[in-house]
Amino acid sequence: MPLTDNLTTLTTLMSKAQRKLLSTTLGGILVGAALSAGAATDSPGALDPAVAAKIKDVTPQVVAWRRDIHANPELGNQEFRTSALVAEHLRTLGMEVQTGIANTGVIGILRGGDGPVVALRADMDGLPVTEQVDIPFASKVTTEYNGETVGVMHACGHDNHVAILMGVAEVLAGMGDDLPGTVMFLFQPAEEGVLDAEEWGAKQMLSEGAFDDLKPDVVFGLHVFPYPVGMIATRPEGLMAAADRYEIVVKGRQTHGAMPWGGVDPIVTASQIVLGLQTIASRQVDVTNAPSIISVGRIEGGLRNNIIPGEVELEGTIRTFDENMRDDIHERIRNTAEHIAASAGATAEVSIIKGYPVLKNDTALYKRMKPTLSRVAGKGFLEGKPVTGAEDFSYFANEVPGLFLFLGVGSDDPKLVHPNHSPLFYADERALPLGVTALTALTLDFMQGR
Ligand SMILES: [Zn+2]
Ligand SMILES: [Zn+2]
Structure with a gap:
């Protein structure tokens, strides 16, 4: 292991x-x-x-x-x-x-x-x-x-x-x-x-x-x-x-914490992505087929209380027991992150690093x-x-x-x-x-x- x-x-x-x-x-x-x-x-x-x-x-x-x-x-x-x-x-x-x-x-x-x-x-x-x-x-x-x-x-x-x-x-x-x-x-x-x-x-x-x-x-x-x-x-x-790693970079636009409308908030967007990812295993794939896990292990962004930063990084692990589900879940992670980001006017760059099958x-x-x-x-x-x-x-x-x-x-x-x-x-x-x-x-x- x-x-x-x-x-x-x-x-x-x-x-x-x-x-x-x-x-x-x-x-x-x-x-x-x-x-x-x-x-x-x-x-x-x-x-x-x-x-x-x-x-x-x-x-x-x-x-x-x-x-x-x-x-x-x-x-x-x-x-x-x-x-x-x-x-x-x-x-x-x-x-x-x-x-x-x-x-x-x-x-x-x-x-x-x-x-x-x-x-x-x-x-x-x-x-x-x-x-x-x-x-x-x-x-x-x-x-x-x-x-x-x-x-x-x-x-x-x-x-x-x-x-x-x-x-x-x-x-x-x-x-x-x-x-x-x-x-x-x-x-x-x-x-x-x-x-x-x-x-x-x-x-x-x-x-x-x-x-x-x-x-x-x-x-x-x-x-x-x-x-x-x-x-x-x-x-x-x-x-x-199968143990795969993913990284997501959410890019918004930095602004004052008191005036969020002046920018695009990657922290709130990243938070929505964290929740969105949880619906893949629980709502989108057939749970009776095989188990699957998507965990977020790291989330990082921001410097101080009243600045909304321009960027947030997420990183986590994906565990699957079926190769078809594995590919399908990778695609869903990309879709989920990119579309949630788009809905906020932000972007999400998703990288998936495949580990052992x-x-x-x-x-x-x-x-x-x-x-x-x-x-x-x-x-x-x-x-x-x-x-x-x-x-x-x-x-x-x-x-x-x-x-x-x-x-x-x-x-x-x-x-x-x-x-x-x-x-x-x-x-x-x-x-x-x-x-x-x-x-x-x-x-x-x-x-x-x-
Ligand atoms: Zn070991
Ligand atoms: Zn071992």
């Missing part, structure tokens, strides 16, 4: 996290049952016993990798140490390894039988956050970011994603000739975005040809989230939002793999609600059918449960085997036509 993304829902709701509640809402997803922590952590449920044994064997190593990566976080496009660790591991397993894709990305190809090609993705970047978690492997790394010295932390939990996928690679490579198809391991940089770049992360990996020579049949990925350990949540169709799970793939997820997570599997944060896994899932999951890493102790991007974000490592099991089982079941 990108840093630029306002995870308000999460932040406000996570503080209420109470694992013991039978039904509560965490980050927008309904947690339907009390989960006994660790239930799914020891049993790599319902896999071939030989594969399950391999997962058990690799678990201590996955934990060690995760701690090591956690203690050595790197910002987007600077994941040099992490990608070297990954590339070395994949080479040791005998894979074809490509490095330096999209700056620091790594792709490993593991060839098995003639079956399908399954892509598995893990993002590798940390965030400019100073860690406040009291653990022996807490990050002490600092860096310069946006002109400030800040800590670097795996505050979104991507350390877990890397370690889990390295574990999956070891398990699947260990199957040798018994692996029914081909696996493409995508270790992606810069999911959180980078400053001053046109392109990064998943989009850049694709534009540099990640899927050109070998196009996967499907792509799977997961993200850790402060749900209870033992839980996996996902849903068909829109799982995470909707993360859409392929419905057929979801239906096909749901039994697999139910098998590995048992009662910990949940079909949840959409999440209004964004993820650039969506670019991969726009190329080939994709399925993305949330993996619960929330501790039993509510004091340790904090949202992603918090300096207190803590992932309980007991969740790691379930992550390895889920991606392994999805891969093998898909290859075996289950």
